[in-house]
Amino acid sequence: MSRFELSLLAMSLLVSLTTACTSQDSPTPINTSRTEVVQQRDPTQGNRIRIALGGMITPKEGLAYYREFLEYLGRQIGQPVEYVDAEDYAEINRKLETGELEAAFVCSGPYVDGKEKFGLEFIAAPQAYGEKVYYSYFIVPSKSQVTSLDGLKGKSFAFTDPLSNSGKLVPEYTLARMGTTPERFFSKISYSGSHDKSIKAVSEGLVDGAAVDSLIWEYKNQKYPEQTANTRIIFKSKPYAPPPFVVRPGLDPAIREKLRQVMLNAHKSPEGKVILSKMMIDRFVPLNDSAYDSVRQIKLWVDKPKPGKPR
Template sequence: MHPEKNVVPLLIILFVITSGCLSNEATKVNLSNRSNDFDSSSDSESLRIAVSAIISPDETLIYYQDMFDYLSLKMGVPVKLVQRKTYQEVNDLVRKNSVDAAFVCSLAYIDGKDQFGMEILAVPIVRGEPRYYSYIIVPDDSSIKSLEGLKGKTFAYTDPLSNSGKLSPEYMIAQLGENPETFFKLTFFTYSHDKSIQAVAEKMVDGAAVDSLVWDFKNATDPGFTSRTKIISKSPPYGIPPLVVSKDIDPTLKGKLGKILLQMHEDEKGIEILDRIMIDRFSEANDSLYNSVREMKKVVSDAKRKDT
């Protein structure tokens, strides 16, 4: 551990205290749970869907509310939104069958698949493909033009199980022949991509890695923060974050929910909702869609061991 890595600029400390936006990776600051969290115990009268904190809790409610209302109408039962602060906590809900389905990150899916047989129910198709990217962003007036220029700077990650917000930038660093754990002076977890965008826009950190789907959506609908950032690097395409279920889900429920999602783009109300959240439609997907993420995970693991 380099001593200078423990020196947190005063401005960042104030930002952490006042906004709850960032969490120091080394000290694992425990932020208050702002999510609208319903009881996730067994409830045969409702459909429980968890959403990983890809965006912040308040934004999640706005983004998913119409879709959940639509699913409730089609399923004939209330749909309950279950939120947790971290991707791992959402994976745990699926593993324990505490929820019926969950929207998770690509890396979180891989871990869930390997550890307890998590299954893909459907994936979003965006701009004609089931793929997305990791963007490296900096303030719009920054002189930094590449990831290499962020060496020795402060950087915001999203979540330990985030592909676009953690694994992908670490892979990019490994490709430079560097150790991801020593490349930056200081790193944080924000626990949502919109908070990472905000942190960069407000110049609380020098850079961040964010989900292209989130940055593009915010830039199209509410560019207050994205307009104050710029993209300096774009990753190769990755398998898009899927909607998953437990391997132990009731087959009838799985089939009914899957059918509704796969046919959503054929319904006038469904089209309206999908257009609003910039999704073409939902589709079936094969696990092989995520092989590139698996390969990156191995490369990053090897790079971190190199200097130990």
């Protein structure tokens, strides 16, 4: 082998080693807007239905069950379904408004916003633990001396998402009724990004309190009681209509009706019933839009300027 060929070989090896080290040592960027096909079918059977999962009533670990349900949904309607990941509730609403999504599981707050802003359409809502409602739980570490909301004054507190009803709007509304705001009442405010992260933050003493979705707390309390053992509920809000499954305005009425029928009858199917049980959902039920009026009232109260009480 000539000296020139040896030199080329050495350079090739160096490039290979450098590439290997780079891919191993450097973190790989994660695309939070990825789209993944969860149900493959013949394209001639129709366009894919793009669905996002935002307002789940299970912790993030329950995502696998929701995706299993999406596969079931696709088989039942005879069209391929795509799971679309999104950063937060605001991004999901934006994608629904611009037609980048056909449907989504959303929180009550984003549903009310989307309904008012661009005509978001309700399809069904989950009934869980025998109820068609859910609550906002204010929780603290189990060893905390705090026994009421008043005891959290001057403490650190975690919200979940700025648009979350149980994780943001309800506590903000509760404080507004007391004549104050989160910024004035708490010493520090943070956003965890999800209800299960808020539960963990309280359990580990990273924050003094948090407001979380009762359905997610109850899910963890039943399946993983060790994760809620170090938390204690000090306040339970009044009931609210649960996070719904919605579709964008303008969706083909035939597809919309197929989705509605599959959702409302899933508990009657042996396969659907098994999947729902994993999600801790009894069944999906129809609700009148007026069921979400209590959320609208909260938003009106919170957004309304209070004389002499700067926000």
